[in-house]
Amino acid sequence: MVQSTLLYAQSGGVTAVINATASAVISEARRRKVKVLAARNGILGALREELIDTSRESISAIRALAHTPGGAFGSCRVKLKSLEADRDRYARLLEVFKAHNVRWFLYNGGNDSADTAWKVSQLAQAFDYPLTCVGVPKTIDNDLAVTDTCPGFGSAAKYTAVSVRECALDVAAMAQTSTKVFVYEAMGRHAGWLAAAAGLAGAAADEAPHIILFPERAYDQAAFLAQVDKVVKQVGYCVVVASEGIRNADGTFVADAGGAADAFGHAQLGGVAASLAGTVKASLGYKVHWALPDYLQRSARHIASKTDWAQAQAVGKAAVQYALKGMNAVMPVIVRSADAPYRWKIAPAPLSKVANHEKTMPASFIRKDGFGITANARKYLAPLIKGEAPLPYGADGLPRYVTLKNVAVKKKLPAWED
Structure with a gap:
């Protein structure tokens, strides 16, 4: 019997903690005996069938991802249009998913990435393909809707x-x-x-x-x-x-x-x-x-917030759990339950309520003269930068970051030309 596969991809501008999310995704999937492929350079890797076999990485390397900045598998800025306008691209994605028995797709990014994950979920439903799509939040701009804050x-x-x-x-x-x-x-x-x-x-x-x-x-x-x-x-x-x-x-x-x-x-x-x-x-x-x-x-991982680091890993772990439960077209978001002391939890939100919605600063967070922040803004922001997330340093005085082997699986389809 062919093993079902989880495909993970990173999208948009990377953050100091997006690899912490990747580490959590792979670790949780391994714990559940699920094979994880990673698309090289986001959705482009899926289209080109450039898929990385994360099982070729050691446990220590995956753990080290949690303190390594950048995007370990490469990212991209590519936004898919509607199913009708980008029919060829969507058809190709479906071919790649079928060829590698991808049953779960996790797309780690911001607003445009949430939109892509949502559209891919619609694609699978339209063609009756058994695929569960989960968006995973990431952006330093903090402009994702629904979630209280965003990892990064x-x-x-x-x-x-x-x-x-x-x-x-x-x-x-x-x-x-x-x-x-x-x-x-x-x-x-x-x-x-x-x-x-x-x-x-x-x-x-x-x-x-x-x-x-x-x-x-x-x-x-x-x-x-x-x-x-x-x-x-x-x-x-x-x-x-x-x-x-x-x-x-x-x-x-x-x-x-x-x-x-x-x-x-x-x-x-x-x-x-x-x-x-x-x-x-x-x-x-x-x-x-x-x-x-x-x-x-x-990219400043050396001064990462402990709160942010923990939340980046929490959404990755939850994304795998949601996917394996068949919770399609959702995103794990951060819910604030208390300000002092700061308390938060992870909950699912429909991708349809996240995709293409932008969260700007509330008027109550900006001073009346427009030149500073209010007490309400401080109350919201202060817990998000709390704590340090230490990382290992080498004898040269520099952080010890990891570079993965990123071994590709064998291609099964003709080359893709966009």
Whole structure:
């Protein structure tokens, strides 16, 4: 009898803890005697029949995944269209699933990935193929609907808060004769969760960050410059945190990178910190420095949040359990049951309620002047960055991360040409 297979794939931008989810998926499946294949580079690997045999990896290697950043099997930014518009791709997926007796499909990603998992579940039903699809949450943007938070966000939030606090100490030391304004750019296209997390760096009125710019509020250049000038004159320096997705009143991105778009159809952003720094320098004459941490925000495993690390593993374990129970088209989400002390649990949510829905910052989380976070935001954010998730270091002083062998299974179908 041919053994049934679970196919796992990673999608979209990776995080500091997505491999912790992968480790939990593989470990739980092994415990239940289920074979796990991993698609190389997300859904592309499934289409190309580039499937990795995770049984060729040692127990120690799979355990080491839990503290290794990046995407161990490769990821991609590919969004499948409707069943009608992308019929050839869906037909190919079904051929690959049949060829390798895939009965469970776990897709680990954000909004677009949840949509793909949902569509694949519809495909299986339409062709009466026995497949259970489970979406697995991941994104540093924290914009997935239904779930209280999303694995990947807590660690990126911790990195952001720590970095802003440390940079603020640097600026404060130099402000008398040098830099007066520092601008830090945080990821966040439509939702300002990461920018908000920077607010945890300081609590008192004069503590950095002094200004936070959110995508949820229209950018007003005159009001921004007036606030910068006010803070510098009052405190001696000003630390600004700006989300990459801040928009002008007409809806255009302040940092639209030349109109380019990524594979998901999203405008390519970047450079808002440089833009704001130039504006401050030209308008107010202050010496300005700026930083674009970019990938550092999502790859910084060395400063991962223990809460985030635990939640990343919990959703992976639950995803396998849901799949083996035949719970089709669901996603394990995080449910907060208490703030102090912080309590959470995992529960299933329909993919239809997650896919293509975006969770932005509630109005109650943003100060009335639009330049900072409220007490409600602090209450929500603070538990998510708590605790450390230690990792092993080598004699060279660097973390000991793992690189898997990623041995591919033999292909059974003709090559795929998209």
